[in-house]
Amino acid sequence: MPSFTLPRTARITTTHKVATAVLVAAGATTALAVTAQPSTAQATASHASVAVKPVSANGMPAPVQVKSDAPKVAHPAIEAVAAQVKAQDAPKKAHTAKQAANRSTERKAVRKAEPKRYANNLDGWIRQSLDIMKAKGIPGTYEGLHRNIMRESSGNPNAVNDWDINAINGIPSKGLLQVIQPTFDRFHVAGTADNLTDPVANITAAANYAADRYGSIDNVNSAY
Incomplete structure (x- = not known):
């Protein structure tokens, strides 16, 4: 059988094989480490998804209270009715206050009109x-x-x-x-x-x- 000699550049020595194996192993390890370690964003998202939900005294999930900073806006129709009621009550309150003032004045007048009393001694x-x-x-x-x-x-x-x-x-x-x-x-x-x-x-x-x-x-x- 005729002898066949590989070109110099195509020869793979034992040393080359070992070095290649080391590089492959190192690459695999690095890839494995990268795969096993999640990013910061992933970790945060993972923890956020496992948040503990509040539980009421009977063991059932507590109702969630939604807080809103938005100002309460009254309905125009409700405001109109409230204004009308207030306008209707104003004369009554004024009349009541006037009556109270008149009674107070009358009581003072009666007290002033009453003669001073003296002991009969x-x-x-x-x-x-x-x-x-x-x-x-x-x-x-x-x-x-x-x-x-x-x-x-x-x-x-x-x-x-x-x-x-x-x-x-x-x-x-x-x-x-x-x-x-x-x-x-x-x-x-x-x-x-x-x-x-x-x-x-x-x-x-x-x-x-x-x-x-x-x-x-x-x-x-x-x-x-």
Whole structure:
């Protein structure tokens, strides 16, 4: 058989075979590594698809609440009805407020119209007389009135002096501040009773007389 010699360039030595095998093996390993390692995007997508869903107390999937930042827009027809109702209620509210204001004014007027009440005793008589004296510009204090009343009558509105010169002359001193009838008639204060022994009328007439003669009932410390 004739001998046949391969060209120099076509000869594959053992060394070449080994090197080729190593390259092939290395390429396979690299390809395997690339195939086995997913990209970052793939990993993210994979994890995202396995998200845990919320579960309610009974073990069933909890309802998903969808939140929206979009503003709520009322229907034009609903807005029109609401505006109409508001317009209808406005006069009623105004009328109610006016009625309440009128009632408040009426109550205040009634309170102002009610006369001041005084106790039917010495303290009440003195206080009522002081209010009348203040309105009429007659000077005097609670202390001055009370002090002279206790000296003259001990607080008895029906006290009568039947022994002094006035009694002898037929015009005895009477009442809380022991006033004679002529003095009472002259210094009587309008708005009080015309009765000499009426407690308030007697006090205010005596205080009016004392103011005219002594400057004030407070300046009287003895028979006057």
